[in-house]
Amino acid sequence: MDRGHRELLGRDRLVLDVRDRPGPPPLRFEATDDARRRLLRQGERPLLLGAATGDGCCRDLHLHRLAGYRSPLPPLRSAAMRSGVNQVHQYARWLEDAPQGPLCDGRWELSRRTVFAPGVWDVDLVRDWPGGCLELWCGGGWHGVLPLRELSTPDAPRVKAYRKHAREGTLAPVLLWWVSFLDGWAILDGHDRAVAALTEGRTPECVVLTRVVDEDTWRRQAAELTEECESRTAPLDARPHPGAARHRALMEEGFAHTLAELPYEASSTPSWPLPGGRADWDHLAAAAVFQFPSD
Template identity: 60%
Template sequence: MAVPETGPPGAPPPPSLRFARTGSRRWVLLQNERPLLLARSEGDGCCHDLHLRRLPGHHSPLPPVSAATVRAGGEWTHRYARWLEDAAEYGPLRAGRWRLSPRTTFAPGIWSCDLVQDWPDATIELLCGGGWHGVLPLRPLQAPDTPRVKALRKHAREGTLAPVLLWWVSFLDGWLLLDGHDRAAAALAEGTVPACVELVRLPDDADWRATAAEITRSHEERMARLDAHPATLHHARQRQAMERGYADALSTLPYDAAATPIDP
């Protein structure tokens, strides 16, 4: 989905939910200028520890999912897209292109050892180059025996639980859990991974087209060097493989995740 610019050209207002840098190795997650998450990176070399303190007050950008809404069924991704577009008060959408789609597979450990459950303080080990590839809730996950979670566990067993909403954050190489904390707790209590809808910021048209032009120039140069050699059966197979790789690279460019902005 595309979010149009508002306000003066070239100066759209910041979204309600946004990251801001507060120092060379510090940043904060703000919602309507209220801090929800304070982060500080420590350590030398390429691998750092990220110290987090989460604060109360997170408002989901989605309205509560009622029992009637669950019974009505329907396409959750489209429903979430409509709600997000209407949720300027609490959501992360800023001008540009976004992808909202079901996320059905995760690497092992994402919803277990890489799910940050300590509250309010936690420390995660960032991999070389940044990120840890986990899930970070913005409020505590309730215990499996709390009334709300117990009621949702029945839906988890029946496969009627509404999906949670994840926001992919590039510099964490992981996700923020924006909506569905109790649903996530219910699914995990039943030994299953929560159904997920993933929100990802995409590159602007000018950016991915510039990358495509660069890839095309490089591909044409490699093909010219290959064609300068005598044609053989091996040559034909190599040419076919290079053409296939070039097509695959171009086909994903408009949909690859873009960098998550951090405002000054």
């Protein structure tokens, strides 16, 4: 498979420029026209049903997940975790070739992350199965972690094996997918590794997959920012005064920093139209024998 362009941003950060993939990806979100009903599908299998309630800045997203999720990564063996391979780059290669992953045309960043805000991995980790309720956008958003399969118990055999790796510092990172309309992350791979790290009192090390802005967007933003910078620095040249050079240098430094980050700003997570719209969603919800709140 042609892996397309890869932009290396250091040892633990890169951007994939994915091109020429026809249609939606195997793992994809679908939505009704009003975006109040969501469906996560892998192939033809429904995995998650979501219904938004509330209006204004505060909404709740009621969830029901179904069994059957399959990771886009191959199983990670103990020897592989101890091999010292660069896991950000390894995960990128696996995702590009995955027959059941979320990559579609566009730019995707993968980066290692070891520090999270307080509450992400405890208060806002959705431990309930199969249901759940996310408080979105109220007080700054949800910003938690959503498992796509039921979490194992801390004494499950695989978790116990991973706990040893956690103590040794050889546990492979969890693969998270930043989902913009959830204002949080979904676990793509590493559910048992996450449980193992948490059981050992550690924050799971992660590789985060994020859709970032396309080239046309960030180049247009860069041109607009450059024009703004020139308009704000021009008066300093027209009317020199003591300290003008220092003032100009600070402004240009700030603009340069902003320009450098424009290509890597998070973009919205794609959703595709739900075939059959609300009626299709209602049918799936009824088949799941789950009663969602009404609008």
